[in-house]
Amino acid sequence: MSEKLKVGIGGLGAIGLTLARAIADGTLPDLTLGAVSARDAEKAKGNLAAIGAEAPIVPLESLAETCDIVVECAPASVFETIARPAIETGRIFVPVSIGALLNHMDLVDRAKDTGARLVLPTGALIGLDAVRAAAEGEIESVTLETRKPPLGLAGAPYLVENDISVERLNEAKKVFEGNAREAAKGFPANVNVAAALSLAGVGPERTSVEIWADPDVTRNTHTIRVEADSARFTMTIENIPTEENPKTGKITALSVIATLRRLTAPLTAGT
Ligand SMILES: NC(=O)C1=CN([C@@H]2O[C@H](COP(=O)(O)OP(=O)(O)OC[C@H]3O[C@@H](n4cnc5c(N)ncnc54)[C@H](OP(=O)(O)O)[C@@H]3O)[C@@H](O)[C@H]2O)C=CC1
Ligand SMILES: O=C([O-])CC(=O)C(=O)O
Numbered sequence: 001m002s003e004k005l006k007v008g009i010g011g012l013g014a015i016g017l018t019l020a021r022a023i024a025d026g027t028l029p030d031l032t033l034g035a036v037s038a039r040d041a042e043k044a045k046g047n048l049a050a051i052g053a054e055a056p057i058v059p060l061e062s063l064a065e066t067c068d069i070v071v072e073c074a075p076a077s078v079f080e081t082i083a084r085p086a087i088e089t090g091r092i093f094v095p096v097s098i099g100a101l102l103n104h105m106d107l108v109d110r111a112k113d114t115g116a117r118l119v120l121p122t123g124a125l126i127g128l129d130a131v132r133a134a135a136e137g138e139i140e141s142v143t144l145e146t147r148k149p150p151l152g153l154a155g156a157p158y159l160v161e162n163d164i165s166v167e168r169l170n171e172a173k174k175v176f177e178g179n180a181r182e183a184a185k186g187f188p189a190n191v192n193v194a195a196a197l198s199l200a201g202v203g204p205e206r207t208s209v210e211i212w213a214d215p216d217v218t219r220n221t222h223t224i225r226v227e228a229d230s231a232r233f234t235m236t237i238e239n240i241p242t243e244e245n246p247k248t249g250k251i252t253a254l255s256v257i258a259t260l261r262r263l264t265a266p267l268t269a270g271t
Contacts, residue, residue, distance in 0.1 A: 006034030008067030011074030018253035024053035099184035158186025
């Protein structure tokens with residue numbers, strides 16, 4: 001049997017801790033936990049013990065030293081600290097703060113030289129297999145409509161800068177319309193899905209995004225609409241929030257687990 005690949009997890013919150021549990025309990029039998037990072041090392045120690053996992057707790061920038069796969073599950077503000085060493089060391093890098101990746105696309109060029117690979121999970125979104133397939137032909141338009149409970153959007157830089165209130169809404173309010181690059185900048189903790197969609201399809205400038213603060217939804221709801229020369233499709237996902245971080249849908253960690261499984265699986269389904 002070949003040796004298990006070591007996974008380093010940067011950020012042990014809603015996504016990272018679920019992934020650590022899946023590795024520790026044998027859900028991903030070809031992988032082992034190599035190292036983890038968190039802001040609060042004592043809390044991380046307790047969390048690892050609670051899920052029966054053992055791994056050194058190291059600074060974010062050290063994950064790539066010992067791990068074959070580095071998974072970024074931390075706030076966008078520390079994205080580069082995790083990403084750059086992983087790319088420079090030629091690792092497989094799996095980011096979830098994909099909005100932040102849009103500001104560091106030079107990493108993709110570096111990966112060509114170092115042999116690193118950036119593998120982006122579908123995360124909280126849907127249908128990136130179909131978008132990738134359509135992008136092999138001609139795509140005319142890609143649109144993402146995101147609806148979130150108003151409190152999930154409160155404090156986003158775009159709302160603060162433009163003095164847009166999402167308090168006490170009685171009906172849905174469109175708070176943003178623009179492209180994926182502008183959306184990722186204005187809503188760094190909210191629309192990683194827009195960035196992922198753009199990288200699977202026609203890029204951040206050509207991907208249109210609408211964000212709605214909607215008091216009638218309890219789930220983060222994303223609809224993608226694609227017009228291409230091969231197909232027209234519309235898909236919607238309604239995400240159940242995690243208990244740990246209501247901004248993050250439960251399916252996100254499962255998407256990361258599925259992404260890691262396919263790295264070593266003898267059979268994979270989907271594009
Ligand atoms: N691609 C997608 O579809 C989605 C992406 N996301 C993105 O994924 C990322 C993680 O989300 P989520 O798991 O919900 O976040 P959480 O807030 O639940 O967890 C973040 C983790 O990062 C750790 N952390 C924070 N700062 C540092 C630091 N300076 N050094 C080391 N660790 C640090 C925290 O440590 P501590 O516990 O000690 O505070 C915590 O463990 C976010 O950027 C989010 O926007 C979320 C949903 C969907
Ligand atoms: O896009 C994001 O960053 C998070 C999100 O909307 C979700 O989990 O549904």
